[in-house]
Amino acid sequence: MVDKPAVVDAYKVEGKVDYDQFARTYGLKLIDGELEKRIEKYAGPLHFLLKRRIYYAQREMGWLLDEYEKGNKFYIYTGRAPSHEMHVGHLLPFVMAKWLQDKFRAEVYIQIPDEEKFLAKDAPEPDAMKSLAMDNVLDIIALGFKPGLTKVFLDTEYAKTMYKQAVRVSKHITFSTMQAAFGFGNDSNIGKIFYTSMQAVPAFLKSVQEGKNVPCLIPLAIDQDVHFRVARDVIGKLGYYKPASIYTKFLPSLDGLAKMSSSDPIGAVYLNDDPETVKKKIGKAFTGQQATAELQRKHGGDPDKCVVCQYYRYFFEPNDAKLKKILDGERSGTLLAGEHKAHLAEAINAFLKAHRAKRERAREKLDKFMMRD
Amino acid sequence: MVDKPAVVDAYKVEGKVDYDQFARTYGLKLIDGELEKRIEKYAGPLHFLLKRRIYYAQREMGWLLDEYEKGNKFYIYTGRAPSHEMHVGHLLPFVMAKWLQDKFRAEVYIQIPDEEKFLAKDAPEPDAMKSLAMDNVLDIIALGFKPGLTKVFLDTEYAKTMYKQAVRVSKHITFSTMQAAFGFGNDSNIGKIFYTSMQAVPAFLKSVQEGKNVPCLIPLAIDQDVHFRVARDVIGKLGYYKPASIYTKFLPSLDGLAKMSSSDPIGAVYLNDDPETVKKKIGKAFTGQQATAELQRKHGGDPDKCVVCQYYRYFFEPNDAKLKKILDGERSGTLLAGEHKAHLAEAINAFLKAHRAKRERAREKLDKFMMRD
Numbered sequence: 001m002v003d004k005p006a007v008v009d010a011y012k013v014e015g016k017v018d019y020d021q022f023a024r025t026y027g028l029k030l031i032d033g034e035l036e037k038r039i040e041k042y043a044g045p046l047h048f049l050l051k052r053r054i055y056y057a058q059r060e061m062g063w064l065l066d067e068y069e070k071g072n073k074f075y076i077y078t079g080r081a082p083s084h085e086m087h088v089g090h091l092l093p094f095v096m097a098k099w100l101q102d103k104f105r106a107e108v109y110i111q112i113p114d115e116e117k118f119l120a121k122d123a124p125e126p127d128a129m130k131s132l133a134m135d136n137v138l139d140i141i142a143l144g145f146k147p148g149l150t151k152v153f154l155d156t157e158y159a160k161t162m163y164k165q166a167v168r169v170s171k172h173i174t175f176s177t178m179q180a181a182f183g184f185g186n187d188s189n190i191g192k193i194f195y196t197s198m199q200a201v202p203a204f205l206k207s208v209q210e211g212k213n214v215p216c217l218i219p220l221a222i223d224q225d226v227h228f229r230v231a232r233d234v235i236g237k238l239g240y241y242k243p244a245s246i247y248t249k250f251l252p253s254l255d256g257l258a259k260m261s262s263s264d265p266i267g268a269v270y271l272n273d274d275p276e277t278v279k280k281k282i283g284k285a286f287t288g289q290q291a292t293a294e295l296q297r298k299h300g301g302d303p304d305k306c307v308v309c310q311y312y313r314y315f316f317e318p319n320d321a322k323l324k325k326i327l328d329g330e331r332s333g334t335l336l337a338g339e340h341k342a343h344l345a346e347a348i349n350a351f352l353k354a355h356r357a358k359r360e361r362a363r364e365k366l367d368k369f370m371m372r373d
Numbered sequence: 374m375v376d377k378p379a380v381v382d383a384y385k386v387e388g389k390v391d392y393d394q395f396a397r398t399y400g401l402k403l404i405d406g407e408l409e410k411r412i413e414k415y416a417g418p419l420h421f422l423l424k425r426r427i428y429y430a431q432r433e434m435g436w437l438l439d440e441y442e443k444g445n446k447f448y449i450y451t452g453r454a455p456s457h458e459m460h461v462g463h464l465l466p467f468v469m470a471k472w473l474q475d476k477f478r479a480e481v482y483i484q485i486p487d488e489e490k491f492l493a494k495d496a497p498e499p500d501a502m503k504s505l506a507m508d509n510v511l512d513i514i515a516l517g518f519k520p521g522l523t524k525v526f527l528d529t530e531y532a533k534t535m536y537k538q539a540v541r542v543s544k545h546i547t548f549s550t551m552q553a554a555f556g557f558g559n560d561s562n563i564g565k566i567f568y569t570s571m572q573a574v575p576a577f578l579k580s581v582q583e584g585k586n587v588p589c590l591i592p593l594a595i596d597q598d599v600h601f602r603v604a605r606d607v608i609g610k611l612g613y614y615k616p617a618s619i620y621t622k623f624l625p626s627l628d629g630l631a632k633m634s635s636s637d638p639i640g641a642v643y644l645n646d647d648p649e650t651v652k653k654k655i656g657k658a659f660t661g662q663q664a665t666a667e668l669q670r671k672h673g674g675d676p677d678k679c680v681v682c683q684y685y686r687y688f689f690e691p692n693d694a695k696l697k698k699i700l701d702g703e704r705s706g707t708l709l710a711g712e713h714k715a716h717l718a719e720a721i722n723a724f725l726k727a728h729r730a731k732r733e734r735a736r737e738k739l740d741k742f743m744m745r746d
């Protein structure tokens with residue numbers, strides 16, 4: 001099988017993504033030892049997502065830390081476009097945002113663009129998506145965001161604030177730019193053509209609200225970078241700091257493809273999946289192990305290709321020593337697929353059980369997080 | 374001098390407009406005696422703007438009156454995109470809306486799209502336009518709109534309501550459509566490409582708010598029709614009634630060209646012009662009279678070309694018998710330019726003085742009119 005060139009844009013990720021190539025193409029810097037040290041100076045030991053280079057690239061982090069050293073604190077902006085229930089991979093930007101909030105006592109803005117997938121895909125319109133969007137919000141704040149330091153908003157509920165700023169952005173972006181950056185054509189609807197202006201707003205909104213420039217850091221998956229490639233210069237033209245950003249790779253799909261997709265239920269573990277479903281899904285996960293136990297014991301496997309290993313790496317084994325043991329077991333052939341998968345399913349189910357309990361508790365304090373006009 | 378073909382689009386009106394041609398091109402029906410009678414049945418004697426065919430064309434008025442007869446009352450939607458002070462010509466849609474409100478006890482929605490001219494022209498951004506926009510609102514409600522039956526809103530202040538509905542509209546409009554209808558190109562900014570969705574919303578917003586279909590009537594100048602040509606079918610697709618509309622011609626510019634333009638101060642009488650300025654401007658108005666008083670007395674003039682006559686016809690002489698006397702005087706040559714203009718300047722100044730007094734009184738009750746999220 002020959003890999004097709006990967007597609008990574010705002011509304012489609014397909015094929016095997018070459019992350020380093022992506023970084024070179026779009027001028028991202030790889031996260032390196034020097035940056036690690038600068039972050040550790042303030043944050044203490046790095047989050048494993050950074051250490052393991054799952055967050056692997058960045059823009060303007062040097063500048064952001066320079067400002068921080070001068071006493072110019074940053075805020076964090078990330079978001080989630082609702083269209084389906086959330087799966088584990090969707091949590092990656094929020095896990096990082098939460099860690100940064102804790103370590104830098106940073107305010108976090110969380111945009112829930114409840115119009116985006118309606119405009120760009122086949123999701124229901126905002127009113128019909130409301131309950132789903134609020135379920136997504138619960139999954140997010142269940143991660144432990146601090147009330148008072150975290151502001152969550154649905155675009156349509158916060159549109160009095162957002163639209164006026166989006167209008168300012170939109171004046172500086174032409175249809176040509178959207179064609180080139182997003183691949184839009186003459187048959188694209190004018191809502192999705194405009195939408196990128198809404199996604200740009202939270203990257204400078206705190207500066208508008210405070211009446212002075214506040215640096216912004218965006219943790220995001222690489223497919224969302226296109227919005228900010230388009231918006232960065234505009235934000236600068238409007239007189240605000242261009243945002244800094246750090247980029248996560250995609251949690252692989254259970255079948256071993258690039259990205260866990262929420263529109264492909266087999267490839268994704270949903271936060272609502274019951275224990276049996278998780279066991280079944282992980283049972284079918286791609287490991288790349290040899291055809292028989294005997295061969296596997298003899299030749300071993302490849303942890304980079306084994307989705308079960310990657311799940312531990314991305315999410316379910318924060319402890320580096322324990323992770324190493326798992327990856328070594330896969331590599332050496334001592335860890336066979338059945339046991340490997342059973343353990344992961346247990347870890348996922350333990351996480352999901354705790355997560356759902358936190359989500360129920362989050363429900364009670366929801367109002368402390370929501371910004372509405 | 375050969376007339377160039379007229380340009381009539383949402384953001385430019387140039388040349389001598391052929392109104393009948395416009396109606397034929399876009400499928401408007403001319404207002405006729407039969408429709409007059411149907412309106413008079415409910416409204417009593419027609420407003421002179423209708424009688425004189427300054428409001429000359431319509432869409433769906435037959436349907437609107439059918440619904441009215443069934444007890445299905447309509448509301449009225451019109452608006453004003455702020456960019457400059459208002460001039461007399463800008464009042465035409467509001468004079469008609471006010472008359473319709475009185476005669477049909479209809480609710481009136483007045484949209485003030487404070488982002489439109491920023492996106493489509495060189496007007497300041499919404500925050501910087503706020504005070505000008507509110508001055509425009511005062512000029513509008515000074516015409517006598519009923520509080521409680523009139524809802525005025527700035528797009529950016531009412532965006533929580535508007536944006537969600539505009540998103541629904543925008544999904545059904547492609548860039549191709551905007552290219553064809555508005556002449557937009559690849560270099561057009563994505564804000565003005567989206568904007569037409571915002572202008573469509575008030576044509577069905579009352580139906581959304583009431584949870585049932587309410588007919589809508591839009592009095593507008595012909596250059597604004599393009600927005601609704603694009604939106605009509607979309608509004609239908611969303612399950613709402615397509616709006617009915619009646620179309621006014623443009624008050625001629627003082628120099629005799631097609632449309633009084635607010636960006637050309639010499640061609641327009643502003644609502645803020647002081648008496649001396651009005652006298653000077655009307656003194657320079659185009660009448661088309663003969664080169665000398667003697668020749669004028671001998672040959673007479675053409676009331677259709679005389680801007681002074683047209684000002685009386687459009688605005689300053691509601692009484693048909695008195696208007697006839699003025700037009701006859703112009704035609705026969707008994708009414709010379711000096712006297713003709715001096716009288717008009719007096720009439721305008723009397724109107725403006727009263728208008729400004731009403732505007733001051735409107736200031737106190739402004740809050741009764743404004744809708745904000």
